[in-house]
Amino acid sequence: MHTMWKGSISFGLVNIPIKLHSATEDKDIKLRNLHKECHSPIKYEKTCPVCEVEIKNEDIVKAYEYSKGKFVVLEDEDLEKLKQENEDKAVEIMDFVKIQEIDPIYFNRSYYMSPGDGGGKAYSLLRKALETSEKVGLAKIIIRSKEQLAVVRVYENTLIMETIHYPDEVRQAADVPNVPAEDKVTDKEIDTAIMLIDQLTTEFNPDKYTDDYRTALLELIEAKRTGKDIVTPVEKEPAANVTDLMAALQASIDKTKPAGTAGTETKKKPPAKKKRASTKTKAKKQA
Incomplete structure (x- = not known):
């Protein structure tokens, strides 16, 4: 299994050398775009709309657009220094919480954790402590130049780290349009x-x-x-327009009942309609 991050994680004074391995894989079928006439793969070139020339990777710089058409240029050296300052730190578990307190909307990606050299005993200690306490650890880690909030928990006898979104990355449910304010059901x-x-x-x-x-x-x-x-x-049977x-x-x-049970309930009979009075009866009453 490919190692995509190597470092250490600690809780209290216990330090565990670990490796991260992606726990999931994307199995989407990737389709290529071809030229309809000759079936040649389409090339996507990086061009400058002002200079009207193709740009090479070494001619590209990163920048942040702080307002329309205005940028702050960030040098690669600045970004690399910032990245190293954070990555060189050991990942520290800051808090322990119950996983039921974390709504699934926060979860992002999952990574298996394996112990590094000499970290087997400390790895087992953290795993057993999490199992016994029924808690998960909360930590921060830099992955792909982004600081991630992460949950450390046990999954099938293996420690797993799951990155989770920060609160400001989760959109407000109150902003969802057309949600009924009240339950108008019987x-x-x-x-x-x-x-x-x-x-x-x-x-x-x-x-x-x-x-x-x-x-x-x-x-x-x-x-x-x-x-x-x-x-x-x-084709599937079209759903009834109910x-x-x-x-x-x-x-x-x-539709979901086991075979042979559908329609076996005793249906309530509608109340019997009163018989209309005959003409002779009406005549007697009038008399």
């Missing part, structure tokens, strides 16, 4: 929705879920490559 609708949730509740098994789009795209690419006929998949909320919930419940 008790019956709520009970039916909970019934549907109960029917769909199961234990989480990640192997159950697959990327159907990526699989279909790979099959399409392979069919194109080998010159085979492309079979059009059978506008009534209760009808939609009931239809969902019926």
Whole structure:
């Protein structure tokens, strides 16, 4: 497994040499852009719109646009010095908290942590302490020239570091448009929705879920490559256009029931309509 960061992490006076390894991988299928006429890959050149010339990497400097059209130029030497001043420090666990206190919206990327030379015992100590206390550590680390807030926790007998967003990087939920201020639903609708949730509740098994789009795209690419006929998949049955909320919930419940149980409930009979009085009865009353 490739090492993408090497350093040390400490809590109190305990110092652990560690290596970070990416815990996840991007399996998106990357498609190239070709010229339609000759199928040549498209080149993306860096050009200066004023000088109208192609620019080489050594002719490019980094800058921050503090207002429209006005920049502060940052030299590579300044950025490298700033980076080294922070990276040379050992990563220190600042606080310990319960992971339930951190909303999932904050989590970003995951990295496995392995012990460096001579760090096996201290690694085991931190792992056992986190397991026993049921806490996670909060630390700061510089990864790819960006200071990250990170959580250190145990995952399948391995320490894992998960970078998390700073509070000012999470947009305010209050800014989301058109969110209803109040729940305008009936008790019956709520009970039916909970019934549907109960029917769909199961234990989480990640192997159950697959990327159907990526699989279909790979099959399409392979069919194109080998010159085979492309079979059009059978379309899913279109969803019923149900506008009534209760009808939609009931239809969902019926759809998720085990085979042979749908429609077995005893439906309440509508109240019997009163018989209309006959003409003779009306005549007697009038008399």
